[in-house]
Amino acid sequence: MNDWGYVALAWGVTAAVLVAYALWVILRGRAMSRRLPPEDRRWM
Amino acid sequence: MTSVPTATAPSAPDTAPTATGRIGTGSRGTRILGLVALVGIAVATYLALVSSPPDENMGDSVRIIYIHVPIVVVAYVGCLITTLGSVMVLWKKSVWWDVTAAASAEIAMVTTALTLVIGMAWARPTWGVWWVWDARLTSTAMLLLLLLGYLAVRRIPAETSTRSRRAAIVGVLLLPNVIVVNRSVTWWRSLHQDTTILNTLQPKIHDQMAFALYFAIPVALVMFAWLLVHRWRLAWMEQQLEDRELDQAISDRRAEAASGRAEDGPR
Amino acid sequence: MFRDALLVAGKDLRIELRSRIGINQILPFALLVLLLFAFALDPDSGVLDRATPGLFWLAVLFSALLAIQRAFAIEAADGNRDGLRLSGLDPAGIYLGKMAAIFTQLAVLELVLGVGVLVLYSAHVTGWVLMIATCVAATAGIAAAGTLYGVVAAGLRVRETLLPLLLLPVLSPVLIGSVRAFEAARNGNPGEGWPWVGLLTVFAVAYTIFGAFGFGPLLEES
16 A cells, blocks of 8 residues: 555545544434423524 | 424423523524634644645644644643632522533543544554553543533433532532642652653744644634533523423323322322 | 541451451452463463453452452442441541451452462562552552542442443553553663652542542442
8 A cells, every 4th residue: 555545544444434433423412402491402 | 304204292382482481402692603613623634744844753644733732722621610610609609601611521531532542543653552641641530530521420311409419519620630640640650660651752843833723722712612601501401401301290290180080109 | 537537447357357248259259260261371471470450450350359349238228328428437438447348358368379479470579669559559549549439339139240341441541550650660670660669659649639539429328
C-alpha cells in the first residue's frame, strides 16, 4: 500500500467514525425527546 | 433519513412536537454551527488532500498530519473542558457543568481513539511498524484509558448526586494525570533517544502546508462545538428520563404499599 | 485530624490482623504472580533476570488492587460507611488513616515479595538506600491514589472491575519511576535513580493532599 493508501485509511476512518458518532447522538436525541414530556426536553 | 427509530415508552404521555418541546437536539444555533463546520471541513479537506504539495521527505503521507493534529487538539480541548467542569461541579455543585463534563469526555474519548488510529496510519508508512513506543503515542493510549475510566464512573448505577461527585473527583484529576503520565513516559523514552512524531516534522514546513494545517484546527473546533451542543442536550435528556423513571418507581412502590399488597420492606 | 487517622488506621489493621485475609490470600497471590512470571518468561533465557525490577513492581501493583478492594469491602458490610460518616471523624483523618493502613500492608507485602524475588529469581541487591527510598515513595503514592480511587469505586456492584480501570493508568508513572529506580540501583549508578524517587515523592505528596481534601465530598452521600 503506498502513501495515498494510508492517507485514505486515516481520513476514511476519521470520517466514518465522526459521521457515525454524530448520527448516533442525533438519532438518540430524537428518541429521548419522544419519551419525555415537552417541558422536560430542553434546559431552558 | 426516512424513518427514525423510536424507543417504546410505557409511561410517557402522547405528545406532538410543540414550539417549546422540540423533538431532538437541533436548533437554529446548531444548524448554523453545523453549516459552518461542513463548509470548513470541505475547504480544509480540499487544502489537505488536493491543493497542498506533498512533503519533500515524507511524500503524500504528510497529509495524515493535516487530520491528526486537529483531531488531537479536539481531544485535548475536550479533556480540558471535562476537568474544568469537574472543578465546577465540586466547587459550585453546578448541574450544567456536570452535564458538560460528561458530554465533553465522551467526545474526547472518541477523538482520542481516532488519534491513535490516525497515529498508526502514520507510523506504518513512516517507520514500517503499526506501533512505536514513543512518548506521544504511549501517552495518548494512556489518555484513552483514563477517559474510559471516567466514562465508566459516569455509568455507575447510583443516585445522580453521588455519581456526579464521584465522577467529578475522577474528572478533576484527569488533566493532572494526563500531564504526569506524559512527563514520565517522555522522560522514560528520552533515555532511549526515540524519535517522536514531531521530530520528523521539523524540516521547514512549506507555507501552503502550514496553512492547510492551521486552517484545519479551528474547523475541527467548530465541529467539536457542534458535537458538544448536541451531546449536551442528549445527556441532559437522559438525565431527565432517569430522574422520571426513578420518581415513577418510587410512586409505584408507594401505590403498592397503599393498596395493601405485601410489602418487601424499606429499600 | 491525626488522632482520627490513627484511630482509623488502628481499626483497619486490627481487622486485618484478626481476619488475616492479607496473609492468607493477598500474600500468596503476590507469590503466585511471581511464579506465573517465571512460567511465562522462562528462567533459563535470561529475560527473567533483566525483567526482575519490573516484575517485582507489577506484582506489587496487582496485589495492591486486592488490598485496596479489601480495605473498602470491610466498610461496605453492615452499613459501616454510614457509621463512619456519622461518627464525626474528620474526613481527612479518615483518609489518612485508611491510607496509612494500606501503606503498612503494602510495605509488608513488598518485604515478602523482595525476599521472594531474591530467592526465586536469584536477584542481587545493590544500592540499598535507593531501593528503600523508592519503596517508601512508591508505596506512599500507591496508597494515596489507591485510597482515593478506592472510595470512588467503593460500595458499587462494579467495583471489582472499576477500580483496576481507574487506578492502573493513574499509577503508571509510579510503575515507570519505581522500576527505573530499581534498575539504576541494580546497575550500580544510583545517580540515575534518585530523580525518579523525586518524581515518586511528588506524586505521593500531591495525591495525599488531594485525597485528604477530596475525601470529604465523597463521604457525604445519601
